Structure formats: C-alpha cells, structure tokens
Amino acid sequence: MVDSALFLVARSLPVRHGFTLRSGGVSEGKRASLDLGPAGDAGPDVRENRARLASAAGLPPARLVLAEQVHGTRVVHGRPGELPEADALWTDSTDSWIGIRTADCVPLLLSSVDGSRVAAVHSGWRGTLGRIAEMAVATLGQEAGAAPATLRAAIGPCIGACCYEVSEDLAERFAHAFGENVVRRDRRPRPHLDLRLAVRRTLAEAGLAEAHIEDVPGCNACEPERFFSHRRDQGGTGRHLAFIAPGALS
Numbered sequence: 001m002v003d004s005a006l007f008l009v010a011r012s013l014p015v016r017h018g019f020t021l022r023s024g025g026v027s028e029g030k031r032a033s034l035d036l037g038p039a040g041d042a043g044p045d046v047r048e049n050r051a052r053l054a055s056a057a058g059l060p061p062a063r064l065v066l067a068e069q070v071h072g073t074r075v076v077h078g079r080p081g082e083l084p085e086a087d088a089l090w091t092d093s094t095d096s097w098i099g100i101r102t103a104d105c106v107p108l109l110l111s112s113v114d115g116s117r118v119a120a121v122h123s124g125w126r127g128t129l130g131r132i133a134e135m136a137v138a139t140l141g142q143e144a145g146a147a148p149a150t151l152r153a154a155i156g157p158c159i160g161a162c163c164y165e166v167s168e169d170l171a172e173r174f175a176h177a178f179g180e181n182v183v184r185r186d187r188r189p190r191p192h193l194d195l196r197l198a199v200r201r202t203l204a205e206a207g208l209a210e211a212h213i214e215d216v217p218g219c220n221a222c223e224p225e226r227f228f229s230h231r232r233d234q235g236g237t238g239r240h241l242a243f244i245a246p247g248a249l250s
C-alpha cells in the first residue's frame with residue numbers, strides 16, 4: 001500500500017490499513033476536517049468522512065467495526081453491528097475492518113505475517129501502563145497460532161516526547177515500568193513522556209522482533225496542519241482513525 005491524501009501507511013504491514021490525517025473531510029471548526037469520531041451516533045459530517053475514507057481505502061463503509069473506548073486493557077473480537085467497550089479489537093473476518101480513534105494517544109496496528117488476523121489498539125497513558133499492547137499481542141498470537149516473534153506491528157502518529165509534558169509522579173511510574181529512557185528531563189519545567197517508546201518496549205517484551213516494529217512518525221501536537229491534538233486544542237477536537245482489514249493485499 002502507499003500513502004493516500006487521507007491516511008499514512010506502514011511499509012511492513014501485509015494488509016489494507018492506515019493512520020488517518022486531518023485533511024480531506026467535511027467537518028468544520030476545531031474538527032476540520034476529517035473527523036472520524038465518535039464511535040456511535042455519528043452525525044452526517046462524520047458519516048460522510050467515513051464514506052470518503054472507506055472509498056479511499058477500498059473497504060466497505062458499512063462493515064467498519066469500532067469500539068466505545070474506555071482507557072482500559074480489554075481486547076475484543078470485533079463484529080459488525082456491535083460496539084463493545086474495549087480499547088483493542090481484533091478480527092479474522094475478511095468482510096469487515098476494524099478501527100480505533102485517537103487524538104494524541106498511541107494508535108497501534110498488528111497483523112499476523114499472512115494477514116489473516118489483525119488488531120487495532122488504542123494506547124493512551126493508562127492503556128500503556130496497563131500494557132494493552134502486550135494483551136493484544138497475546139490474543140493475536142493465540143488466535144493465529146503464531147509466535148509473537150512473527151507478528152508485524154506499526155505504531156502511528158501520537159503526541160511526541162517533544163510535547164507530552166506530564167507530572168513528576170506519572171514520569172516516575174513510567175520510568176519504573178519501561179526504563180528511564182521513556183522520560184525526557186531536558187525539557188523544562190516538567191518531565192516529558194515518550195509514549196511511543198513505551199509501547200515499542202512493551203511490544204519487544206511481549207516477544208516481537210524489533211525489526212518487525214515499524215514507526216509511522218508524526219507528533220499530533222507539533223503539526224496542526226496534519227493532526228488533531230486533544231491537548232493542543234484543549235478538547236473539542238476531531239479524532240483520527242487507525243484502521244486495518246484482514247486478508248492479503250491483492
């Protein structure tokens with residue numbers, strides 16, 4: 001797959017997928033323009049945005065499965081017509097696709113090497129500390145009958161260590177859980193957190209090969225032209241979608 005006007009792709013995932021950008025939609029104001037949230041009860045603008053994304057990605061608009069995200073660590077089998085409370089979905093159903101919404105949190109996509117089973121994960125600071133990425137790896141490995149070392153992962157745009165200022169208490173918890181490198185103390189006055197690196201660490205500890213973890217770069221807060229950022233915009237902003245569909249690319 002190649003980047004589209006509406007989304008970025010990872011070079012190493014063997015299936016249809018993407019991390020959406022903020023342009024190319026019809027929403028206005030702080031949500032301009034490709035707002036893809038909420039999960040349920042989307043208004044006409046978001047429905048049109050989803051239709052545009054489906055068309056650009058070559059996926060059926062009515063078969064997109066989303067979740068009611070709650071900053072937890074549950075991994076659920078996504079089925080069309082259902083809206084589970086979960087922060088990670090997986091599927092092996094080739095007539096559907098799954099997605100999770102973010103605006104600063106880390107979006108993570110996973111695939112078995114043959115593309116038959118895929119997962120989409122929302123990992124904010126709570127989910128990252130709870131190691132939701134590890135839960136998703138375990139579920140996907142089990143369902144695919146595959147060793148974690150064979151899985152492919154892509155970590156999408158999120159708030160970067162450049163912009164993610166946190167409390168000393170949270171910085172300590174992250175340093176304890178993932179090592180000092182995930183905390184940056186060169187930016188004042190408060191520590192900054194590298195959530196992307198914490199998720200990468202979790203994946204490696206869960207058994208993924210480092211070479212199979214791809215970064216799709218971008219900081220939501222630094223780049224207002226390309227990304228929504230809950231923190232930068234102080235709420236009321238749009239949502240990105242990280243989406244993935246099982247089935248090898250033709």
Ligand SMILES: [Zn+2]
Nearest residue numbers: 162163219222
């Ligand atoms: Zn930044």
